[in-house]
Amino acid sequence: MPDTELITIGAFARACGLSASALRFYADAGVLTPAVVDEATGYRYYTPDQSDTARLIRHLRAVDMPLPAVAAVLAEPDPARAAALVDDHLAALDRHLSEVRAAATSARAALHPEPPGSPDEHDRDAPISTRHPAHDGRTEHHRASADHRRGVAASRSHEVNAHEDEAPAVDRGVRLSGPLLAAALDQVATATLTDPTMPVLDTILFEADPHGLILTATDRYRLATRTLRPQRLSVTPWSATIDAADLRTTAPWLRRQHCVTLHPTPAGIEFSTEPFAPTSPSVEREKKDLARASADPGRVAADSTPRLCRRSTEDFPDYRAMLAALPPVRTRVVLARTDLLDALETAGTPTISLRVRPPNAMTVLPCGTTSPEGARSPDVENSLPATVTGPPMTLHFTVTTLYPAVVGAVGPDVMLDLLAPDLPVRVRSADDGDLSTLTMPREPVPTQEPTR
Incomplete structure (x- = not known):
């Protein structure tokens, strides 16, 4: 195959509308493997004729x-x-949607009907955060809005005096869906920790470049990384370690914004509803949509005041060096996310064992549940359908450690990269971008039978 036909993973991702991280996920799942992988560098290359398959995926x-x-x-x-x-899958989705609608109809019938024309009736199908602002964090935002405005004004003042060679704001702005960003913050925030002796554990690292936006957090026992594909990418790379408490306060506001632009400043990251890009047809269409929404008398007005989340004075750990130091994956498991969540939720004990056996078996067993003779009791085992590649392995987890990594996953399934029983497990998932969480297994409890 001539080298001229090969496409780098970044260029291929842009051509087919997927992120590079999602392509790596699909390659490791055996769904779409690169045409060539450089043995020396590990770089992945694709061919033009793989684009149709990538778009179909x-x-x-x-x-x-x-x-x-x-x-x-x-x-x-x-x-x-x-x-x-495909039709069979869509039919299953339709059946599930019918069940959801039936449940919603029953729930509404159990409630007292509202008078005709009331705001609740008009907005009955609106998100809960829109119908019940008292419960979505708006009070906290109003309390902090004055501080945020002062912070934003101060950051803009600092920018005026910034180094002359700093890239213009238009080159560094990242624009994406507000609800998507809020959900991503929730996902990686499971790996934050409030520790006065180590404030960096309560921060989230933002990294923007011409390929995407990466959010990373760690609490020493877990490391979560979420990759997003913004609507508008930063022309020049930048990074900022941001206070997680500020981000948690800002997340409810983000959920109520259709789109937001992230702009790095010396003081932190400014979140604004105004695009930084020059006027364009897409921007003009967005302005018209906003004007039509504002003319809707039933629409709840959204606070468009920019938010500033402060930079941390701490340097974020070099997580990439830590990832590079890990040994290669020995065993890989792909299974339905809901199956694993159900098994964890019904385990009945705070610690569970994962017994992985190729080619298609993974058993979730509550630790310490054995018969008087020492044999495992079959009624407490939860065998899950899975695709397993690699040698068998048994690991032990505290449910409260593994569950957040699974419940926050994106897409319908998860991939478990197993290195060894005493090394971190990488829990991966992907849709448009990807989410990867490292979580540590634990030693088996004393009542657990030895691994065979």
Whole structure:
């Protein structure tokens, strides 16, 4: 194959509408492998004829199709049978949606009806945070809005005196969905910790470059990294370690903004509803949409005051060096996220064991649940369908450590990268971007039978 046909992973990601991190996830899942992987550098290269497959994967994942079903569609040589697989998945989604609607109808029937024309009736299908502002953090934001405005004004003053060679604001602004950013902050915030002796553990690292936006947090026992594909990327790379308490205060406001622009300042990161890009047709359309929304008398007015989240005085740990120092993955498991969550929620003990056996078995066993003869009691085992590659392995986890890494995952399934029983497990998931969380297993409890 001529080298001229090879495309770098970054260029291929832009061409097919996926992030580079999502492509790595799909490659490791065996769904879309690169055409060439450089043995010396590990760089991945694709060919132009793989673009159609990548776009198909993007569409299938957009309707929450699990990886095994995606693989089945891609492996089906008959287009009609492949389309039937997609139809089967959509029919299952329709059945689930019908069940949800039926439950919602029953819930509404159990409530007292509101008078006709009341705001609650008009906004009945609106998000809870819109209908009940008293419960969505708005009070805290109003209390802090004056401080935020003063901080934003101060940061702009600092920018005027910044170094002359600093890139213009238009080159550094990152624009993306407010609810998407708020959800990403919630996902990585599970790896933050309030410790007065180590304030850096209560921070989130923002890294922006021409390829995406990466959020990272760590509490020493977990490390969470979320990659996002913004609507507008930063032309020049930048990074900032931001106080997590400020971000937690700002998250409810972000959920109420259609789009926000992140702009780094000497004081922190400013979150604004105004785009930094020059006027363009897309910006003009957005302004018209906002004007129409403002004319809607039933619309709850959103506070568009910019927010400033402060920089930390601490340097974020070099997490990439730590990741690079880990040994190669020995065993990889792919399974449905809901299956694993159900097993963790019904474990009944604070510590569980994961017994992984190739090619398709993973058992979740509450630690300490054995019969009087010392044999495992079959009624407490929870065997989950999974795709396993690599040697068998048994690991032990505290449920409160593993559960947040799984519940915050994106997409319908999770991938577990297992290194050794006493090394961190990487919990990975992907849709448009990806989420990766390192979580530490624990030593087996004394009542746990020895690993065979």
